[in-house]
Amino acid sequence: MQPTLPTKALIKSTIIALIIASIALITIILPAEHNVDPTGVGAKLGLTALANPTAKNAIKTDLKQSSDSFDVIVPAGRGVEFKFSMQQFQKMKYQWQTDGEALYFDLHGEPEGDTSGYFESYAIATLNKMEGSFTAPFSGSHGWYWKNKSNSPVTVKLTVSGEYAIIGLKK
Numbered sequence: 479m480q481p482t483l484p485t486k487a488l489i490k491s492t493i494i495a496l497i498i499a500s501i502a503l504i505t506i507i508l509p510a511e512h513n514v515d516p517t518g519v520g521a522k523l524g525l526t527a528l529a530n531p532t533a534k535n536a537i538k539t540d541l542k543q544s545s546d547s548f549d550v551i552v553p554a555g556r557g558v559e560f561k562f563s564m565q566q567f568q569k570m571k572y573q574w575q576t577d578g579e580a581l582y583f584d585l586h587g588e589p590e591g592d593t594s595g596y597f598e599s600y601a602i603a604t605l606n607k608m609e610g611s612f613t614a615p616f617s618g619s620h621g622w623y624w625k626n627k628s629n630s631p632v633t634v635k636l637t638v639s640g641e642y643a644i645i646g647l648k649k
Contacts, residue, residue, distance in 0.1 A: 575607035
């Protein structure tokens with residue numbers, strides 16, 4: 479009996495498996511294990527932080543709990559941003575309410591060092607109060623943009639607690 483040669487289907491399956499394994503190696507394993515990220519996908523997924531032991535230690539040891547309250551005045555017909563600097567995985571609890579008028583808002587974050595203008599929105603609505611918490615998905619500035627569509631200034635009372643540094647009003 480003669481040995482059978484590999485069939486075309488087996489060869490095709492082997493090639494497909496090698497391609498998938500190569501993609502996983504380049505986009506997931508190298509960024510997570512060795513902080514090598516040739517495609518940039520690992521950084522966007524937050525995998526490069528896993529390979530950086532100093533960043534992991536900083537996250538565990540530099541967590542300082544803060545608690546602050548602010549009165550933010552949103553002028554008539556204008557918008558303002560109020561931001562905090564947070565490292566990846568740091569947490570914040572928040573509560574804000576206006577002195578009556580509902581405001582359009584966008585709770586969002588901008589990655590540290592990004593110059594493209596990119597931002598990621600976490601919540602967008604028109605409300606006069608909101609309460610919640612979030613964990614920063616990436617290092618950078620995180621906070622609110624409030625837009626006042628009324629003809630009178632609106633005061634927002636913002637109370638926060640968690641792991642952050644205050645940036646304040648962003649102009």
